Amino acid sequence: MTDSNRLRIAIQKSGRLSKESQKLLKGCGVKFNVNEQRLIAHADNMPIDLLRVRDDDIPGLVMDGVVDLGFIGENVLEEEQIERETLGKPAAYNKLRQLDFGGxxxxxxxxxxxxxxxxxxxxxxxxxxxxxxxxxxxxxxxxxxxxxxxxxxxxxxxxxxxxxxxxxxxxxxxxxxxxxxxxxxxxxxxxKACLIQSAEQQTPAKQALIDKLLSRMNGVISARESKYILLHAPTETLDQIVSLLPGAENPTVLPLNDDSNRVAIHAVSSEDLFWDTMEQLTELGASSILVMPIEKMMG
Ligand SMILES: Nc1ncnc2c1ncn2[C@@H]1O[C@H](COP(=O)(O)OP(=O)(O)OP(=O)(O)O)[C@@H](O)[C@H]1O
Ligand SMILES: O=P(O)(O)OC[C@H]1O[C@H](OP(=O)(O)OP(=O)(O)O)[C@H](O)[C@@H]1O
Ligand SMILES: [Mg+2]
Known part of the structure; x- marks a missing residue:
């Protein structure tokens, strides 16, 4: 028997979306262990059950309200939606967000x-x-x-x-x-892969859990798409250097000990820093350039 107070999330059992869907949920703080033989995995620390199924079944499970959320490729989702509309079957769902895998x-x-x-x-x-x-x-x-x-x-x-x-x-x-x-x-x-929610009214507790998961997911995905950049720069080329950092707004600029001609820059960039930009930065006198992954982002 499934407990209706627990959030039911359908994920692909095995295939192109399976590992990434699990990794994203784990990144959101959901703790679970998948037993390859079992259809259901219960989270240890949140009222969440994962249903491991063929990806083709996921849109229908969400549209019929059998599960609350599903990770699915937009291709399979849209194919099923047209199919159901043609047959007059329930085809409503809410797309919570597109994901950064399964392209x-x-x-x-x-x-x-x-x-x-x-x-x-x-x-x-x-x-x-x-x-x-x-x-x-x-x-x-x-x-x-x-x-x-x-x-x-x-x-x-x-x-x-x-x-x-x-x-x-x-x-x-x-x-x-x-x-x-x-x-x-x-x-x-x-x-791309996306996260969808059933169109059925959720209890306030379940909806609060969905909102929390979605907010965490936004944080995990923004962090994956961003880099923390540290470098030293000559004050005279500071503006040019900052303009080369992709999507870095208001970087922190700090003085360096014993060197009034150079400063340290700390910036969060919304994209990766490619080698050719790194080379342009060094041509402008930047040194000690560090590009680091960010694990989580919020606020
Ligand atoms: N080559 C690919 N690169 C990236 N994403 C892909 C690729 N092929 C498929 N996908 C995405 O991953 C989804 C699942 O693909 P997969 O090949 O694992 O499906 P499947 O064989 O139908 O699996 P299942 O056994 O669950 O029915 C696809 O519907 C698509 O959204
Ligand atoms: O353009 P490519 O990078 O070659 O990818 C395309 C292939 O990937 C998918 O199949 P998958 O490898 O997932 O195997 P499947 O046919 O068992 O689903 C898809 O069905 C294509 O056959
Ligand atoms: Mg399939």
Whole structure:
């Protein structure tokens, strides 16, 4: 029996989103141990249960109010939403935020030897996909008719196997397309992982816990996207140096012992500092440059 006072969060059991979802929850202070054999993991220090399921099931579990929150790829979420709207099933949810992992795109791709002009080159042809709804939406917008071949996996092998003329599948580095003699022609949807909440009214206690988790998550993700930068700079190039620090507002400037021509700068930068910026900083006389990760941010 599940305890309805505990927050139920669905995460992917294993796959591309699984480790990152767990890491983010742990970063928010939720303590739990996952037993690979078990569907549920109970948090030790908060009233939270994690349900470990196939990612395809997560949008429906949230939309039916079976779980309170879910970590899911926007691609799977939107595909399920269109499917449910078509069938007249509950499809409401609240997207709490996009996350900083699971980035990929849903694209059309065809074999290397296919002479492709634009999507109309696929008129009347067969396209293999696991995302029939997102594909249909795109092709309808372009006014192109086609037939689909539903495959839950190994979509990239469909053209070679003679099952389809082209495919519509997820791409990240493009290595899988390349390995199967295909090339990407149209990006039809850009996706990242996101956190969604059921549209059902929560008890005040559960809603307070969700708000707390979300605020912590914002802190963890901002920290991951930021760096703490320390350096020494000549006073005469101070302004130029500060303007090179990406997204660093109001840095702290401190005097240095026994050197009135130089100062120490402490800054939080909203982006990483790349090697070429570091080189430009040294050309302006900066020294002792340290770029450090930030673990948490708040306020
Ligand atoms: N190459 C990729 N790079 C980054 N993110 C990806 C990539 N491929 C997929 N994703 C994202 O991760 C999600 C899960 O991908 P995965 O391949 O683990 O799913 P799956 O095989 O359907 O898993 P499950 O067994 O849970 O059904 C995708 O829906 C997408 O949002
Ligand atoms: O452009 P790439 O970097 O090659 O990534 C794309 C591949 O990644 C995903 O599959 P995954 O590797 O997760 O395996 P799966 O088919 O078992 O889901 C996706 O379904 C593609 O096949
Ligand atoms: Mg899946």
């Amino acid at each position: 990929c795109r849903l694209s059309l791709a065809v074999p290397k030897e296919f002479s492709y002009q634009d999507a109309s080159s696929l008129e009347g042809l067969r396209i293999a996909t696991s995302y029939p709804n997102l594909l249909r939406r795109y092709m309808q917008q372009k006014g192109i008719t086609y037939s689909d071949c539903m495959l839950k996996g190994s979509v990239e092998v469909a053209p070679r196997a003679g099952l389809a003329d082209g495919i519509c599948d997820l791409v990240s580095t493009g290595a899988t397309l390349e390995a199967n003699g295909l090339y990407e022609t149209d990006v039809i949807y850009r996706s």
